[in-house]
Amino acid sequence: MREISYREALREALIEEMRRDDSVFILGEEIAKYGGALGVTKGLLDEFGPYRVIDTPISESALVGAGVGAALMGMRPVVEIMFNDLLTLCMDHIVNSAAKVSYVHDGQASCPLVVRTAHGGLRWGVDASQSLEAWFVHVPGLKVVVPSTPYDAKGLLKTAIRDPDPVIFFEPKALYDVVGLVPDDDYTVPFGVADVKRKGNDVTIVAFGALVVKALAATQKLALKGIDAEVIDPRTLTPLDKGAILDSVRKTGRLVIAHDAVKTGGMGAEIAAIVAEEGLGYLKAPVKRVANPDVPVAFSPPLQEFILPQEEDLLEAVENLMACA
Amino acid sequence: MELTDEDLREMYRLMVLCRRFEERAVQWWREGRVAEGLLPGVGQEAVGVGSCYGLRGGDYVLPSLRTRAAFFVRGVPLREQVAAMCGKGTAAYRGKTTSHHAGYPEFGVLVGTSLVGSSIAVAVGAALAMKLQKRDNVVIDFFGDGAANRGDFHEAINLAAIFKLPTVFVCENNLYNMWVPTSSTMAIVDIADRAGGYGIPGMVVDGQDVIAVHEAVQEATKRARAGSGPTLIECKTYRYFPHHPSMKEDRPVAEIERWRARDPIRILERRLLGEGTITEEEIERMKREIDNDVEEALRYAEESPYPDPETALQHVYVQPWGGG
Numbered sequence: 177m178r179e180i181s182y183r184e185a186l187r188e189a190l191i192e193e194m195r196r197d198d199s200v201f202i203l204g205e206e207i208a209k210y211g212g213a214l215g216v217t218k219g220l221l222d223e224f225g226p227y228r229v230i231d232t233p234i235s236e237s238a239l240v241g242a243g244v245g246a247a248l249m250g251m252r253p254v255v256e257i258m259f260n261d262l263l264t265l266c267m268d269h270i271v272n273s274a275a276k277v278s279y280v281h282d283g284q285a286s287c288p289l290v291v292r293t294a295h296g297g298l299r300w301g302v303d304a305s306q307s308l309e310a311w312f313v314h315v316p317g318l319k320v321v322v323p324s325t326p327y328d329a330k331g332l333l334k335t336a337i338r339d340p341d342p343v344i345f346f347e348p349k350a351l352y353d354v355v356g357l358v359p360d361d362d363y364t365v366p367f368g369v370a371d372v373k374r375k376g377n378d379v380t381i382v383a384f385g386a387l388v389v390k391a392l393a394a395t396q397k398l399a400l401k402g403i404d405a406e407v408i409d410p411r412t413l414t415p416l417d418k419g420a421i422l423d424s425v426r427k428t429g430r431l432v433i434a435h436d437a438v439k440t441g442g443m444g445a446e447i448a449a450i451v452a453e454e455g456l457g458y459l460k461a462p463v464k465r466v467a468n469p470d471v472p473v474a475f476s477p478p479l480q481e482f483i484l485p486q487e488e489d490l491l492e493a494v495e496n497l498m499a500c501a
Numbered sequence: 502m503e504l505t506d507e508d509l510r511e512m513y514r515l516m517v518l519c520r521r522f523e524e525r526a527v528q529w530w531r532e533g534r535v536a537e538g539l540l541p542g543v544g545q546e547a548v549g550v551g552s553c554y555g556l557r558g559g560d561y562v563l564p565s566l567r568t569r570a571a572f573f574v575r576g577v578p579l580r581e582q583v584a585a586m587c588g589k590g591t592a593a594y595r596g597k598t599t600s601h602h603a604g605y606p607e608f609g610v611l612v613g614t615s616l617v618g619s620s621i622a623v624a625v626g627a628a629l630a631m632k633l634q635k636r637d638n639v640v641i642d643f644f645g646d647g648a649a650n651r652g653d654f655h656e657a658i659n660l661a662a663i664f665k666l667p668t669v670f671v672c673e674n675n676l677y678n679m680w681v682p683t684s685s686t687m688a689i690v691d692i693a694d695r696a697g698g699y700g701i702p703g704m705v706v707d708g709q710d711v712i713a714v715h716e717a718v719q720e721a722t723k724r725a726r727a728g729s730g731p732t733l734i735e736c737k738t739y740r741y742f743p744h745h746p747s748m749k750e751d752r753p754v755a756e757i758e759r760w761r762a763r764d765p766i767r768i769l770e771r772r773l774l775g776e777g778t779i780t781e782e783e784i785e786r787m788k789r790e791i792d793n794d795v796e797e798a799l800r801y802a803e804e805s806p807y808p809d810p811e812t813a814l815q816h817v818y819v820q821p822w823g824g825g
Contacts, residue, residue, distance in 0.1 A: 201633060227633055233663070238622040238656030245626020245640075248604070248611055249561075251633060253626075268653075272614045273623055280598035280612060283816030316817045340819040368822045415822050 177359055183352040185326035186216045186292075189333035190254065192362065194224055197252065200337055203230040203239060204256030204292075213258050214294055214352060240266035240291060244273045244342075247289040252337055259304045260295040260346060263311075274342040275317030286340040292333075295322075296386050296436045297473040297484050298349040305473035305480070307385070307437030312344045313413045313446065319343045319367060320413040324388035326356040328411055331365030339367070348386040348436070368415035372424075376406035379430040379494050382421055382447055384410055387434040387466075387485060394490040403498055413443055421447060422455045429460035430497045436484055439467035461500035464493045502555045502719050504712070506778045512554055512711055513773060514787055516546040516766050519570045521791050522579070526586065527746045529799060537586040537599045542567035544741040547765035548673050550574055551714030552641055552734075556609070556722070559636060561627055563611050563620040565643040566601060567673055567740065575608040579798035590808035591801070597816075611640075618648030621670070622657040628666035628731075639667045639725045641718065646674040646683040649692045658731065662699040665730035669721040672735045673708065679744040680751060693735040701731050708736030709765040738765075 180188070194200045201224075202217060208231040211218030221229040232239050236257055243253040257263055263270065270291065277287035297305040312320045319341055323329040329347070336343040373388060374395050383391040388409050395405040408424050410417055425431050431451055433444035444465035451463060466485045473483050504512075523543050529535045542549070549570025553562055556575075564571035572582060584592040585600035594603060604612025611627055613620050624642030631638045648654060649672055661668045672692050676683050684690075696703020702724075706717045714736055721732035739760035743750050750757075773779040 230664075233656075233659060235656035235660060237653055238625065238660050241619065241622025241653065241657065242626030242629055242660060245611070245623040245628070246630040246633075247626075248606070248623070249627050249630035249634070251630045268614075268616055268619055269622065272616055273619060276614075277612060278819045279817050280594060280602065281604060281816075282594040282597050283819060284594070285604060285606060285612065286819040319818075 177357045179355045180326055180358050181353055181355050182326045182329050182347070183214070183216055185330035185358055186333055186347065187218065187220070189330045189337070190217065190220060191223065193334055193337045194220070194228060199250060200252045200254065201228040201230065202254045202256065203232055203243070205232055205234055205258060207231060207256050212256060214349070217256070236262050236265035237269060241269040241273060243289045243291070244269055244287055247287045248277065248285065252288050254290040254292060254337060257291055257293040259300070260293040260308045261303050261306050263293060263308060270312070270318070270342070270344065271315050275315050278341060279317055287342050288340050289342045290336045290345055291343070292345045292347065294349045295346045296348045296350055297480055299475065299477060299480060301475045302472040307435070309344070309346050309413055310437060310441055310443045310446070313443060317342065318414060320346070321367070321411070322346045322348070322385045322413060323411060324348070324351065324385055324409050326354065326358050328365055328371065330358055331363055332411060334364045335367055338364070346385065350386045351389070354389065365411065367412045368417050370408050370410045370417035370420035372420070373407040373409050374405065376404040376428070378404045378428055379432065379497055380406050380408060380421070380424040380428045381432045381434060381490065381494070382408045382410065383434040384413070384443070386436045390485065390487050391434055391490055394487045394494070397487070397491060398494055403494060405494060418450050418454070422451065422458070425451055425455050426458045429458055431459065432464045432466060432490065432493045432497065434466040434485055434490055437467060438470050439465055440470050442467050461497045464497055466490055466493050504715070508554070509769070509773055509778055512550055512715070513766070513769050513779065515550045515554070515570065515573055516711065516769065517788060518573055518791050519546045519550065520766060521788065522795050523569055525795050527742065530746055534799065534803065535583070535586045536588045537601070538745055538747065539569070539586070539601065540566045540745055541742040542569055542740060544760065544764070545673055545675060545708065545738045546570055547711035547714055548671065548708045548736045548738050549643070551711040552643070552671050552718045554715055555719060556641065557638065558609070559638040560641070561609050561611050561638070562641045563613060563624045563643060564601070565620070565645055565648070565673060566617070567645060567675070568643040569601070571643065572610060575605070575610055577605050577608050577610065579794055580801045583798040583802040584805055587802040587805070588807065589802055589805035591805035595808040595812055618644055618651030618653050620644060621648070621651070622653050624668055625657045625661045625666055628661060628668040629664065631667055632664070637726045639669060639722045641669045641671060643671050643673060646672065646676070646692060647678040647686070649695070650686055658699050658701070658733065661731040662701045665728060667725035668731040669718055669725060670731060670733045671718065672733065673738055674735050675738050675740050677752070691735060693733055696733040701733060703733040703735065705735050705737060708738030709763045709768060711765055711769055
């Protein structure tokens with residue numbers, strides 16, 4: 177085990193998978209010579225050369241469409257789309273070209289495409305701070321991954337690359353420099369298996385992406401107040417480990433869902449609905465969602481701070497729930 | 502490629518097959534006997550047949566919504582196509598998709614979507630894979646004049662040009678979108694003129710002359726296989742039917758007549774008869790066989806059961822859970 181950053185963990189995953197399998201190649205804007213706008217692909221061009229590490233023009237739509245075409249021919253392309261806000265430019269190929277390959281071939285063909293993209297707020301303005309993962313959870317045929325730690329990032333990216341279906345892989349911008357322990361040897365993290373980041377008995381916090389770190393910090397303060405919080409990180413939104421969430425809520429009776437994304441129509445809404453449908457009897461209090469208000473993420477630092485969910489918002493939500501009889 | 506008499510007869514047969522099939526399919530749809538309302542490319546047969554004839558195993562094509570010919574030339578069976586048009590359980594994909602958007606990798610046809618122009622980028626990606634896999638195969642991508650105005654046309658052709666990918670872009674310019682004449686959707690006349698903007702060769706070809714189409718595409722595939730990159734071939738052609746069988750005809754009668762006078766099947770037929778490559782009797786026998794096969798395919802499809810509705814929930818993913 178050694179401590180590496182989230183960014184380095186992703187890079188290691190790419191390098192190891194590209195060494196392991198010649199059909200894996202990466203493409204995107206500024207990923208080769210520059211090493212990626214957010215630094216993930218640094219050094220890959222030197223090791224793997226320009227046929228496997230490809231700089232492209234600013235052509236998000238064609239880039240993802242080409243990824244689909246290459247995947248249909250047995251390659252395993254990993255496309256980098258700088259920010260998830262730019263996925264708006266390639267929705268056709270994600271939703272119409274990639275997501276339906278297995279279905280329209282009745283399972284006889286596959287599209288092993290990975291689209292890696294950064295999401296979340298980090299002072300880059302309203303159109304570079306969004307978290308749009310919920311849109312993709314709504315499209316059957318896609319898998320949606322949001323790792324919160326270096327360990328999860330490396331293991332999940334390897335799984336994503338080996339997966340036969342199209343995967344949209346969200347990397348919280350705020351986490352690239354976060355360090356964590358990662359094994360030295362080859363390992364993967366399966367899809368559809370949530371990680372209990374902290375065991376507890378009084379309240380379940382389901383958090384993913386950048387909110388996992390804030391949730392864990394909040395649990396420390398909660399512990400001082402005698403509140404024992406459990407933190408469940410689903411890690412993959414599709415497939416979603418709803419069993420783990422329901423098991424936890426059955427135990428605690430209280431649920432807070434926290435994410436850095438707009439509240440209305442966010443993933444929290446889906447999880448809350450699942451618990452209402454399949455675990456209503458477990459609940460001692462209403463489900464609470466801690467998320468961005470329904471506004472774009474403003475640029476000015478204090479505005480952004482106000483919009484993005486903070487530790488205080490989580491503490492307040494949990495304390496409200498604990499106050500319910 | 503040198504076309505033998507055998508080749509010429511086969512190209513003729515394929516165009517006739519296309520024509521007879523589509524004419525019947527339109528009737529079947531009107532009679533409520535097939536679920537898929539096909540968008541007939543009757544009149545455009547030479548473009549698909551000329552382009553796809555003589556491709557090698559390992560080459561791939563992406564048909565446009567008018568290139569029914571691509572499926573026939575590449576060998577996708579009649580029964581399969583009609584079963585798929587009816588959404589029956591005997592179709593390869595058990596009704597999950599229409600006949601025209603189905604992909605048949607074993608026949609070298611890549612899956613499409615119904616979005617006009619979206620095939621271009623997918624074709625370029627397939628060609629990129631061929632280059633990375635060091636194959637000397639090519640991808641033929643078909644699209645119409647309307648698709649040439651999509652943003653993807655620009656992005657994808659530019660990608661193919663800079664990476665010198667083995668793609669041949671065949672634009673079937675039939676002068677109309679659905680209703681709207683192409684002339685009001687662009688400030689130029691020849692879509693082939695756009696090729697220069699990407700640094701690739703572009704040419705205009707008589708889309709009613711199957712030999713001319715064939716020669717242009719073969720030349721382009723030679724360039725592609727040699728690593729010289731893509732070509733844009735604009736075939737001037739025309740469809741005799743409205744966009745969809747439910748629509749009434751709105752185009753000038755004189756214009757339709759003018760194009761019918763340059764019917765691609767009759768052009769080749771006159772040449773073959775004149776050169777003695779085929780006889781009238783052989784043509785009649787050919788048409789009878791084709792008509793029998795087409796009717797048999799419908800019978801097969803009509804007698805086939807529908808898939809169990811529960812199958813609608815299957816195969817959304819190749820691997821629904823786990824992995825890693």
